[in-house]
Amino acid sequence: MPNDQLPEPRTAYPALSPAAQALAARCESRVNELARRMARAEFERLPGYSELPDDVKDVEVAATVRNGLRLFLRRVRDPQGRVGDYSLFRERAAQRAEEGMPLHTLLRSHSAAVYVLWQALQGEATDEEAGALIELVDFLLRGHGAVIGAVTETYVEEQATLSAERREHHRSLVRGLLDGSVPPRRAFEELGLESPCLVIHLHLPQVPGPTTSEVADRRLVRRTQTVVDRSLDTQAVALLGVEGGQMITSQHPDDKDGLRTCEKLCASLRQVHGDGVSLAVVLAPSAQDVPTAARTAADIVRIARACGRPPGLHLMDDVLLEYHLSQHNESSDRIAALLSPIEDRPDLIDTLRTHLEHRHDRRATAHRLGLHPNTVDNRLARITELTGLEIASPRGNALALAALLLRNDAAG
Incomplete structure (x- = not known):
């Protein structure tokens, strides 16, 4: 499901008192200041954040922070959520996942932003506004949980999608290397293989x-x-x-x-x-x-x-001899056709294969197939009768083995 279609978290936001709304309103003029402070000062302490490009910090991160601050202030005035409130958070979470930012760093940035906002509210509050401050902190923490849920959900979904794409690309490289459709040197480099x-x-x-x-x-x-x-x-x-x-x-x-x-x-x-x-x-x-x-x-x-x-x-x-006998050439079809008379007799085919594997030991063949030795003898005689192959002779043995290996169903 695309990020902008994911259902928004549902949180019950209580109506705030006029005193709480007034306290929050005094922070509206500081939105840009707080956004810069978060994007540059506070977040720099987070592991891996300093490695982000400057334009990401100054544009994308700052814009996301401003969006979060304004969303908080808007909901203070009107606690009802709207469709799309978390869309920018989701979009940025997907981008950070694609760029490889660890999830813990992303979540810590949101928690750091909440702390800076709490400090700003605390700095604006007078002693008489202690109750209003508590209302806002409660409201802030409720909203923070919903944002964290939206961010984590999107990040994990994007990571799963990227992981699936990487696996499929990996499989395509291996497949191409094996069938020759991808240049071997390129495949080795991308797959990390060495000769x-x-x-x-x-x-x-x-x-x-x-x-x-x-x-x-x-x-x-x-x-x-x-x-x-x-x-x-x-x-x-x-x-x-x-x-x-x-x-x-x-x-x-x-x-x-x-x-x-x-x-x-x-x-x-x-x-x-x-x-x-x-x-x-x-x-x-x-x-x-x-x-x-x-x-x-x-x-x-x-x-x-x-x-x-x-x-x-x-x-x-x-399987050295068998491998040699199985190689196709001008005589292959004629050799494979030697067993055509017993093509519809799997019992005879199995008996022949097992008998050759056990080096003409009729008792071992019988034991392997769960038959009486006389039954093995009868089947071998029937094979000779139908195909004309003298299995006991060196030439007949070699022809029978080659025919077995060249049969179409030998590839199964």
Whole structure:
């Protein structure tokens, strides 16, 4: 909701006595003097205020103070609030949030202004006006609470908006770095990354059941981001979603290949997401190498999962042959088509994948799939019958493995 549309705080202001109104009226001629005193003398004592540009102090801050003084004096005469009474306070609060002034400094400036006004009222009051002075102080403190509420509300809202914009800009930079649409050097400078760096691809297990809500998805991503922030103790950036994502972190001198870093990260992620976490890490010597490293890391995880390898940290050496066999060339489509006869038989596909992963151990395959070994034998025979692949032969084994890796659903 825009600042000028935010509802104004509602405060019950009692009618003031003629004596109190008369006391306040004597301060009207001092508005400009008091505004200058607050903007220059009193506020200079606040942390960070002296760093503001002179034009901000002399124009914006002074104008806001004058507005506050005149609002107080007007309400002394007419306690009823009007729409827009706090609009300038809200506008200035949004500006100070955008400029990075701490909220405590902003609120202290309003409290300091109240104190200066109290001093002015006290200086004008005679002994006979003690009761009128008490009325005005009560009135002043009531109004101060409403102003502080309006200022804080606007400041926090503006900070949230700015934070969301920064996060989205950050995500756009990471996305552009990974897909090559943003110049790598520029992305590295804005993201605070240094070469060489580690590129990590993360795959998270999907929770079975009904589709989760957007709120639940955001909560899941926040939890993942928190784990990443805590585990990667060097400068790191991430582009995460409910299924995982990519991370880029500077190389640590004591862990150049990133193994210890990723093992720590994997262990921490398992505490949140369970044992189905898979990730791979690839070294990018320079910023220009990041997009290629990201694709390689994603392929390593994809291939490891397609081959039925258990979740965890995967390296290129773990899937070296499988990675080579999965690369597309002129023969890829024909090799992938070797499994077309069993495309609609997921039971046979799963049996083949598990059997190859367990190095043709029929009992281990049966145990993994919860089948009798004879059932495994029957399924393997049916695969050979339908595809013509002799799985037990070296050539048939290599062709079956390559076909599995090149199938369209291997990318899932």
